[in-house]
Amino acid sequence: MKWISRMLILIGVLMIxxxxxxxxxxxxxxxxxxxxxxxxxxxxxxxxMEEDVKINGNEKRESNQALSFEADYGEVLGVLTIPKLxxxxxxxxxxxxxxxxxxxxxxxxTAFPGQREQIIFSGHRETVFRDFGELEIGxxxxxxxxxxxxxxxxxxFEIVDSEDTSVIKKMGEEVLVVSTCYPFNVFEAAPQRYLxxxxxxx
Numbered sequence: 001m002k003w004i005s006r007m008l009i010l011i012g013v014l015m016i017x018x019x020x021x022x023x024x025x026x027x028x029x030x031x032x033x034x035x036x037x038x039x040x041x042x043x044x045x046x047x048x049m050e051e052d053v054k055i056n057g058n059e060k061r062e063s064n065q066a067l068s069f070e071a072d073y074g075e076v077l078g079v080l081t082i083p084k085l086x087x088x089x090x091x092x093x094x095x096x097x098x099x100x101x102x103x104x105x106x107x108x109x110t111a112f113p114g115q116r117e118q119i120i121f122s123g124h125r126e127t128v129f130r131d132f133g134e135l136e137i138g139x140x141x142x143x144x145x146x147x148x149x150x151x152x153x154x155x156x157f158e159i160v161d162s163e164d165t166s167v168i169k170k171m172g173e174e175v176l177v178v179s180t181c182y183p184f185n186v187f188e189a190a191p192q193r194y195l196x197x198x199x200x201x202x
Contacts, residue, residue, distance in 0.1 A: 035090075065147035065148070066112065066113065066114025066115055066145075066147050066148060067114065067115055069112050069114075069115070069145070069147060071093040071106070071112070072093060073093055073094045073099075073108070074092060074093060074094060074099065075092065075093045076090060076091070076092055076103075077091040077092065077093055077106060077112075077145060077146075078090075078091050078143060078144050078145040078146065079091065079143070079144045080104050080121060080141065080142070080143050080178075081141070081142040081143075081144070082135070082139075082141055083139075083140060083142070084134065084135055084136075084139045084140075085131055085132075085134065085135070087128075089103055089104045089123070089128045090102070090103035090104070091103060091104050091105075091106055091121060091143070092104070092105055092106065093105075093106050093108065094106070094108060095107040095108065095120070095122045100122060100123055100124055100128075101124075103123070103128060104121045104122065104123040104128055104129075104178075105121065105122045105123065106119070106120070106121055107120035107121075107122060107168060109168060110168065110177075111174075112145065113143045113145055113148070113150040113174075113176070114145070114147070114148060114150060114174075115174070116173065116174045117170060117171065117172075117173070117174060117175075118168070118169065118170065118171045118174075118175050118177060119174070119175070119176045119177065120167075120168060120177045120178075120179060121176070121177075121178050121179070122178075122179045122180065123178075123179075123180055124180065124181065125180045125181045125182070125184050125190070125194075129178070129180040132180055132184065132194060132196070133184050133194075135154060135157075135196060136154070137154055137155065137156070137157075138153060138154060139153070139154045140152065140153055140154070140198075140201070141153075141154065141176060141178070141196075141198050143176070150200065151200065151201040152176045152198035152199060152200055152201060153198060153199060153200075153201050154196055154197070154198045155197055155198065155199050156196075156197040157194070157195065157196055157197070158194075158195040158197070159182055159192050159193070159194055159195070160192060160193050160195060161191070161192060161193070162181075162189075162190060162191055162192055162193055164193070167179075167193075167195060173199075174199070174200050175197060175198070175199055176197075176198040176199075177195055177196065177197055177198075178195070178196040178198070179193050179194070179195050179196075180193070180194050181193065181194070182194035
């Protein structure tokens with residue numbers, strides 16, 4: 001019987017080790033994605049400053065860039081900042097597990113900031129969206145893309161089944177929806193999704 005208990009202890013230690021390594025790996029990936037996003041945004045700022053010397057009508061140009069913006073899977077898009085949680089997160093195109101291991105994933109079938117429709121970012125509750133339950137109505141979210149910075153205010157929360165895809169839809173207005181697993185305090189596969197609805201600040 002001793003060998004059985006030793007085997008169970010060994011399995012437990014291995015599982016903890018694997019989980020710890022996975023969390024460390026994701027944290028490193030998120031840091032790399034955020035750094036890459038910040039570098040991309042800084043390069044774009046410098047280019048824009050050079051162009052602004054020659055071109056007027058910046059607001060109109062920014063709006064046109066937003067409406068025509070597209071991205072390829074795996075591309076680093078920008079930075080999502082959540083002041084309430086003191087956190088900045090790199091955004092990647094794609095919402096599968098591979099993309100979300102690197103940061104917040106943008107659901108490909110939804111719009112981008114400034115395109116006047118539903119935008120969805122998705123991420124893991126134990127990494128980029130940890131402490132998500134602390135967010136409240138009125139808290140602000142900021143998204144910085146290469147073509148501009150966008151501010152949103154949280155107006156509502158919703159909990160849905162993990163298989164419910166009806167939340168991905170045309171809404172007729174710009175809405176930033178941020179999604180993560182729920183409940184927050186379980187470690188197995190989550191049966192639900194926690195959704196945050198944020199609208200552009202006027």
